[in-house]
Amino acid sequence: MDMNVKPKPVAQTALERVIQRPSREEAEAAVRTLIAWAGDNPNREGLIDTPRRVVDSYREFYSGYDEDAAKILETTFSEVGGYDDIVLVRDIPFNSHCEHHMVPFVGKAHIAYLPHDGVVGLSKLARVTDVFAKRLQTQENLTAQIIEAINEAINPRGAAVMLEAEHMCMSMRGVRKHGSSTITHRFTGVLAEDRQEQDRFFALIRAGR
Ligand SMILES: Nc1nc2c(ncn2[C@@H]2O[C@H](COP(=O)(O)OP(=O)(O)OP(=O)(O)O)[C@@H](O)[C@H]2O)c(=O)[nH]1
Ligand SMILES: [Zn+2]
Known part of the structure; x- marks a missing residue:
């Protein structure tokens, strides 16, 4: 092995740019404190493994801090038979956590765009929803971050x-x-300027129900 090869720098996550992550032990100790704050005994048998489980769950709930929306949206396709009309993926389920109380908010996302010179894989719209949903959020900010990521990636x-x-x-x-x-929506480009396009978006969300 060539010892002169430097390891590639690990990309900083959004979280690490702001704050140094505590150790797992520190995070588990914080959960024990919260169990005691709730009024229970963190040392009783049923709760002994709970801090470990909670810390694991946090990794899932907040996995979006380690993900990059631009990377998910970087593959585009142009061979779509000249299709340039609206693409809508509706009823994408998501769950997130409100940044005020760290309690879940759960719902559905409907995402549409009018292609310019390429389309993205449909699943990527759902993946991008999760990148931002799996962070501490307000619903307004989540809405804005999803649309901004799409605009930046595929214009x-x-x-x-x-x-x-x-x-x-x-x-x-x-x-x-x-x-x-709670319903939030955000439009950009033609969909912001043209009421008819907006109406078509709302009609397509309802279509066939
Ligand atoms: N705009 C917005 N508000 C949110 C969201 N999630 C939670 N909230 C609100 O954030 C507010 C926080 O209000 P505060 O008065 O600071 O906190 P609080 O005393 O816990 O408020 P209550 O929920 O009314 O008991 C509440 O009105 C919540 O309903 C969100 O995604 N967007
Ligand atoms: Zn809340």
């Missing part, structure tokens, strides 16, 4: 993102209103 003639979600911080605590949903 479409227009794009639209609509999210509908139920916020557990409004149903399980606080105001305690079950069943309300």
